[in-house]
Amino acid sequence: MSKKLRINFSSLFGLLLLMLSLWAIAHELHEYNYRDILNSLAAIPKSRLSLAIWLTALGYLVMIGYDILGFKYINRSLSWNKIAFTNFISSTFSNTIGFALLTGSAIRYRFYANWGVSAVAIAQVIAFVNFTFWLGMFATAGLIFITNPLAIPTQLHLPFATVRPIGIIFLLLIAIYLLGSILIKQPLIIHRHEFRFPSLPISLAQIVISSLDWILAAAILYVIFPSNISLSYLDFLGIYLLAMFAGVVSNIPGGLGVFETVILLFLSSKISAVAILGSLLAYRGVYYFFPLLLAAGFLGIYEIKLRSGLGKNIDKL
Secondary structure (H helix, E strand, O other), X not given: OHHHHHHHHHHHHHHHHHHHHHHHHHHHHOOOOHHHHHHHHHOOOHHHHHHHHHHHHHHHHXXXXXXXXXXXXXXXXXOHHHHHHHHHHHHHHHHHHOOOOOHHHHHHHHHHHHOOOOHHHHHHHHHHHHHHHHHHHHHHHHHHHXXXXXXXXXXXXOOXXXXXXXXXXHHHHHHHHHHHHHHOOOOEEEOOEEEOOOOHHHHHHHHHHHHHXXXXXXXXXXXXXXXOOXXXXXXXXXXXXXXXXHHHHHOOHHHOOHHHHHHHHHHOOOOOHHHHHHHHHHHHHHHXXXXXXXXXXXXXXXXXXXXXXXXXXXXXX
16 A cells, blocks of 8 residues: 555656646746747757767667676676667667656566576666666766856755755765775675675776766757857756756656756756757757657567567577
């Protein structure tokens, strides 16, 4: 019963965040016509959209490293093409739909189990991948928030004026994790689940790959924004990471609404809300929806081949 209540509370909290975000966006755009947003979208130079597409491809290529490291962590081998295929589909679905533990994890289990990986090994890879995702966020945001702290808008009602305290907390968590990798060799038992720290080289590789993932994702949106915006990439990276952190924590699919609200709060004084929303629409199309269409197509082809008795040929991916 308590578990059901927790699930319902989580769903209601996410719905509340979505409603508040949509209200904030509507309030920011009440004086604009939707045609203005579409015109702003159309005004984005094709060269910048092309660069954003290439950066997106590079970003999804980097994400393959999550699962490759996961298999290295459990000392299990699987061909890289199978790992890449599974990672791309699971990453696109979890990025766009949200609830990564349900979407991306279910897809990983579906494919890896079909290729002979045990349920325990799959669970270890899934936990490793999700943990790696947060390591990159904490490492990158921690450095940016400390060296280039943003002033937090009063509308967010946070108990501190800048993001520097958040950065300090994030870097402390990274330091604890790395110290654990160096000093703790025996498995830890947490709620009857065994946790083993990776070796230091794997831990460092986790941080590097995940940080690069976040840096590329921010660069995609940055190149889509109008070129006359007076904002350096490092300044924008801090805003992007804070917005993404709020979006991911909200559990709303793709952080929809929450992410846009934070971006608008920080940038509406530097660039018109219409230009921001036009750029954000292009970003979601390039980084979320186009890869999702590709992944859905690949998934459909896989399922058709599997149902038609050609599933064994999939092993030759």
